[in-house]
Amino acid sequence: MAQNSKPAVEVPSFWRPPSHPPEVHPEERQKVDQLIAVGQSKNAVELCKEIHQRRQSAQSEALLLHAYSARLRSLMDRNLAVEARQLVDSVSQRYPSARAKVAEWNVLLNARNGSLESLVAPLADPSLPADKQAAIGLAIRRDIVDLRALASCSALPPQHPLRIAAGALWQAFEAVTSGPVAEEALALHEVSRQSPLAPWKMLVRAIAAYYRHDDALCQKFMAAVDADSAPARLAPSLHALIHKKEAPNPAAKFLASQTNGDREKLRDTLKALDRALDSRKLSHILPAIRAAVTACSQSEPGLLVRLKQHISIRAMIAGAKPQPVTQAMDGPSLKNSSFWRLLARATEEDRGNPVAVPQACSLWEEFRKHAIQEGSFPAKGPEVAAIYLHMDDLWRRVSPETAEHFRARFPAISDGHAEYYRGQPPEIRALAPRPGTRDLYFLSPFQILERACEADPCSENFARWLRSADGAPKLAGEVAESWSLALPRDIPPLLHLMESAEKRNALKKAFKYMEAAEEIDGLNPEVRRARLRLLVAMAIRHLKERKTHLADGELRQLEELPQAQQGDRPAFISALRWVTGFLGGRSKGILEVRAEMVRVLGSELAALVVLEGVARRCGLDNGNLPQPPKGVAVSSAIGRACALGDDMGVPCEIPENLFDRIEKEITSKEFRAPAAALIALGETAVRQELLPMAYAIAGAGLAQGLEGQARFLYLRARGMPPWESERRSRCLAAASELARRQRDSDLLNRIGEFRDEEMKWLDEEPDARATAISAEEIARVVERESERGYPKSKPPADWDEELCPCPACRAERGEMGVPPELEAMMEEFGPEVVAKALAELVGIDVPAAGGKRRKRRSFSLDDLDIPF
Amino acid sequence: MAQHDPFHILEIPPEAGDEEIRSAYLRKVKEYPPDRAPAQFEKVRDAYELLRDPRRRTRHLLLSADPGQPLTTLLEGCATERRFTGPEPWLRVLREAKPDGSR
Numbered sequence: 016m017a018q019n020s021k022p023a024v025e026v027p028s029f030w031r032p033p034s035h036p037p038e039v040h041p042e043e044r045q046k047v048d049q050l051i052a053v054g055q056s057k058n059a060v061e062l063c064k065e066i067h068q069r070r071q072s073a074q075s076e077a078l079l080l081h082a083y084s085a086r087l088r089s090l091m092d093r094n095l096a097v098e099a100r101q102l103v104d105s106v107s108q109r110y111p112s113a114r115a116k117v118a119e120w121n122v123l124l125n126a127r128n129g130s131l132e133s134l135v136a137p138l139a140d141p142s143l144p145a146d147k148q149a150a151i152g153l154a155i156r157r158d159i160v161d162l163r164a165l166a167s168c169s170a171l172p173p174q175h176p177l178r179i180a181a182g183a184l185w186q187a188f189e190a191v192t193s194g195p196v197a198e199e200a201l202a203l204h205e206v207s208r209q210s211p212l213a214p215w216k217m218l219v220r221a222i223a224a225y226y227r228h229d230d231a232l233c234q235k236f237m238a239a240v241d242a243d244s245a246p247a248r249l250a251p252s253l254h255a256l257i258h259k260k261e262a263p264n265p266a267a268k269f270l271a272s273q274t275n276g277d278r279e280k281l282r283d284t285l286k287a288l289d290r291a292l293d294s295r296k297l298s299h300i301l302p303a304i305r306a307a308v309t310a311c312s313q314s315e316p317g318l319l320v321r322l323k324q325h326i327s328i329r330a331m332i333a334g335a336k337p338q339p340v341t342q343a344m345d346g347p348s349l350k351n352s353s354f355w356r357l358l359a360r361a362t363e364e365d366r367g368n369p370v371a372v373p374q375a376c377s378l379w380e381e382f383r384k385h386a387i388q389e390g391s392f393p394a395k396g397p398e399v400a401a402i403y404l405h406m407d408d409l410w411r412r413v414s415p416e417t418a419e420h421f422r423a424r425f426p427a428i429s430d431g432h433a434e435y436y437r438g439q440p441p442e443i444r445a446l447a448p449r450p451g452t453r454d455l456y457f458l459s460p461f462q463i464l465e466r467a468c469e470a471d472p473c474s475e476n477f478a479r480w481l482r483s484a485d486g487a488p489k490l491a492g493e494v495a496e497s498w499s500l501a502l503p504r505d506i507p508p509l510l511h512l513m514e515s516a517e518k519r520n521a522l523k524k525a526f527k528y529m530e531a532a533e534e535i536d537g538l539n540p541e542v543r544r545a546r547l548r549l550l551v552a553m554a555i556r557h558l559k560e561r562k563t564h565l566a567d568g569e570l571r572q573l574e575e576l577p578q579a580q581q582g583d584r585p586a587f588i589s590a591l592r593w594v595t596g597f598l599g600g601r602s603k604g605i606l607e608v609r610a611e612m613v614r615v616l617g618s619e620l621a622a623l624v625v626l627e628g629v630a631r632r633c634g635l636d637n638g639n640l641p642q643p644p645k646g647v648a649v650s651s652a653i654g655r656a657c658a659l660g661d662d663m664g665v666p667c668e669i670p671e672n673l674f675d676r677i678e679k680e681i682t683s684k685e686f687r688a689p690a691a692a693l694i695a696l697g698e699t700a701v702r703q704e705l706l707p708m709a710y711a712i713a714g715a716g717l718a719q720g721l722e723g724q725a726r727f728l729y730l731r732a733r734g735m736p737p738w739e740s741e742r743r744s745r746c747l748a749a750a751s752e753l754a755r756r757q758r759d760s761d762l763l764n765r766i767g768e769f770r771d772e773e774m775k776w777l778d779e780e781p782d783a784r785a786t787a788i789s790a791e792e793i794a795r796v797v798e799r800e801s802e803r804g805y806p807k808s809k810p811p812a813d814w815d816e817e818l819c820p821c822p823a824c825r826a827e828r829g830e831m832g833v834p835p836e837l838e839a840m841m842e843e844f845g846p847e848v849v850a851k852a853l854a855e856l857v858g859i860d861v862p863a864a865g866g867k868r869r870k871r872r873s874f875s876l877d878d879l880d881i882p883f
Numbered sequence: 884m885a886q887h888d889p890f891h892i893l894e895i896p897p898e899a900g901d902e903e904i905r906s907a908y909l910r911k912v913k914e915y916p917p918d919r920a921p922a923q924f925e926k927v928r929d930a931y932e933l934l935r936d937p938r939r940r941t942r943h944l945l946l947s948a949d950p951g952q953p954l955t956t957l958l959e960g961c962a963t964e965r966r967f968t969g970p971e972p973w974l975r976v977l978r979e980a981k982p983d984g985s986r
Contacts, residue, residue: 094979160977192970222973226965245977252976266972266979273968278958285954292954307954317964321957328950353948361950379945391898392941401941471938 056086132170152211218246276314304343323348355382376457400471472501548664558633563599586615590629624656628667654692690723697730710734717801725753889930
């Protein structure tokens with residue numbers, strides 16, 4: 016009853032499908048529809064006016080009103096409210112019969128302006144036919160933007176589902192645009208799928224996803240928004256926001272500037288600051304800093320801390336004083352770990368500054384402390400160790416003398432970076448070094464590496480620490496002990512301790528270390544070889560002491576070892592047997608032993624060289640080697656003997672009287688020799704400081720083919736004159752890359768050690784070692800080195816030959832000779848007596864009285880006149 | 884510069900932990916399978932190899948800091964801040980824009 020008493024409400028019908036009067040010509044009607052469909056509503060109106068003028072019928076007027084409807088929709092879509100209102104007024108005056116239509120348009124225009132009552136009022140009637148409900152719903156879906164007005168629209172009862180849905184959506188819309196919102200809060204059960212406001216639900220969720228930086232989800236929600244609904248108007252703007260594209264209209268531009276900040280303006284100010292810093296003019300730099308800091312505060316406040324840190328460093332590099340820069344930045348930059356890292360990097364790049372290395376290490380120490388406090392990594396672990404290793408890398412840039420100089424001076428010239436801690440937050444100031452209690456460990460590479468091993472006790476770090484103690488046997492022993500304690504299953508520290516004991520002639524101790532290594536890994540080839548070499552060393556010691564019965568015991572043990580039966584090793588054992596027999600006065604069997612050596616080595620000369628080496632180590636003078644008959648391949652034989660000597664720890668020597676024959680052989684185009692023998696021969700040449708010979712052997716080896724290329728390239732580098740540094744670097748880089756591919760860790764270590772020595776000599780940067788080299792480049796290096804003869808280049812004009820500390824130059828300058836004090840002693844007591852006394856002092860072997868003196872002399876080939 | 888940065892390649896922040904690095908790697912491998920995008924896959928694998936090892940990761944962290952880098956590069960890889968504005972700027976677009984975004 017109550018419903019019947021309600022006044023009848025006029026239902027707008029503007030979204031019903033248009034029904035054209037049939038009397039109008041179908042072609043004309045079709046033309047009008049086509050124009051409307053392609054968005055040319057104005058032309059459609061003009062055409063209809065012309066038709067109506069001709070026909071002047073009710074049907075032509077209806078067609079004209081249809082075109083006006085389309086025109087009105089077009090104006091409303093373009094937000095041209097004034098033009099739309101003028102159009103409605105004009106139609107109302109010209110066509111009084113269209114009153115009903117004009118009333119509908121007014122309802123729509125009012126709704127767009129927020130007066131929703133007349134639009135939604137019919138919905139208050141539950142008996143409203145479904146098609147009319149749908150028409151109103153369509154209008155709401157397409158045109159209603161003001162959810163707040165709809166939620167409080169008095170034309171509908173407060174419990175009406177549309178008002179409730181609008182209220183919930185407005186609340187959610189306000190929430191997602193004002194702060195983070197939990198996903199559950201956006202369930203919006205009040206908005207059904209059929210509701211004309213359903214697209215708003217997707218829009219609200221899309222905006223929430225946008226603020227969560229979940230752009231994929233945002234786009235997914237926007238794709239679910241009906242294309243002809245009011246919320247769809249946000250799609251292009253959101254797309255532009257996500258993809259940082261140009262905003263499609265002023266409103267979208269405004270939205271972008273509000274949400275993203277004005278990034279372009281910030282970019283421009285940063286460009287200007289970059290230019291000012293490059294100009295190094297304070298008058299340009301300071302205003303540019305102010306502008307950049309202001310722009311950043313406005314558009315990217317989250318970036319301000321980083322920006323100020325970078326400005327501090329760049330200004331420092333540009334030579335600006337800190338005080339005005341700090342003022343221009345409106346306060347100092349934050350001195351957290353990021354700042355210290357940047358400052359340390361900037362300092363270490365200052366290669367012209369001699370104090371840069373200790374200063375950079377000091378700054379890396381500050382970085383370490385702050386990074387740990389910030390929780391970037393734990394106080395101990397591989398991350399901290401990586402910082403220590405980097406400090407050690409930096410120290411490799413300076414010579415030991417320079418390092419020592421700065422170690423002594425640094426405490427006086429460094430105030431612990433006190434100026435950087437001024438004006439900092441308490442948690443940062445708490446880490447400021449206290450005067451007088453500062454730990455200056457970072458000035459000592461040895462202590463740095465000790466800490467690296469504490470932080471990350473791995474084999475690589477201990478190996479590096481051990482290498483740093485090279486030249487200080489006691490320290491190295493302590494490092495090896497620490498290594499063995501930290502990593503009891505590691506073999507290298509035990510082998511180091513064993514070798515160290517062996518050098519001190521503490522063979523029993525060495526044996527214990529070797530046995531400990533055997534317990535860990537008895538099959539390790541290094542360990543197996545160590546037992547062999549130790550037994551050889553013990554046998555030689557007993558032979559030197561003429562205790563042949565004891566040496567017999569060791570020889571028996573040696574002969575029982577399976578590893579002693581491998582390769583040429585039986586020949587070496589035979590050599591020891593020969594010496595034992597000779598010293599024991601047992602002539603019986605001596606000839607057989609020697610024949611066995613010849614049989615195993617396949618050469619009388621090789622057997623003689625091995626025998627000479629063993630005899631010399633046992634204190635016997637074996638006399639000069641006889642010249643082998645013509646046609647005997649001297650290089651191969653001596654190389655094979657040298658390889659065996661190296662293997663057993665008793666290096667052989669290249670006989671001096673055979674230098675010329677070797678030279679002739681290796682320069683011959685037909686020369687061929689086994690790669691292993693050539694490599695051993697080259698290594699021996701390097702050891703004897705016969706560098707041009709080593710160079711020639713390497714060239715011959717490279718010319719032979721692929722086998723042993725890495726080792727030959729290394730030999731080539733070793734044999735080069737010191738001023739050929741670039742060529743040597745390429746050879747080493749190629750050798751290193753090949754060794755890496757072949758997993759030849761022994762060669763890699765030797766290359767590393769040689770580079771370290773080389774850096775000490777030539778003051779080269781450690782970065783040079785990191786030069787990468789391709790397979791093609793390796794092939795080019797090999798080709799070049801196998802063709803080229805000994806460098807004919809002269810030392811550069813500024814080459815200070817007198818100061819060149821390479822062995823070749825030192826030998827040439829006579830620096831490798833005997834000190835004058837010793838020379839005087841030798842004159843008084845004789846060289847053998849002095850040598851023996853020295854040997855006892857330092858624990859090394861020396862030929863017995865009357866034995867052959869090891870003569871250090873250069874290879875006979877002249878460095879600059881070698882024909883190959 | 885950022886193109887070669889392993890963090891940039893895996894799209895993770897520099898402070899990402901082991902788990903996050905691994906997840907990012909698996910996600911990228913799905914995106915660039917070796918059979919379909921071998922070059923991209925190689926980049927992703929190299930980036931992962933570098934970052935999975937804490938020693939190499941830290942070394943990269945130390946050495947990748949470039950004190951001389953142009954200040955404009957600070958904006959690269961820096962996620963645009965999205966500020967909450969309240970409903971008004973959003974409503975303005977809804978009121979003023981046509982469904983296709985133009986005026």
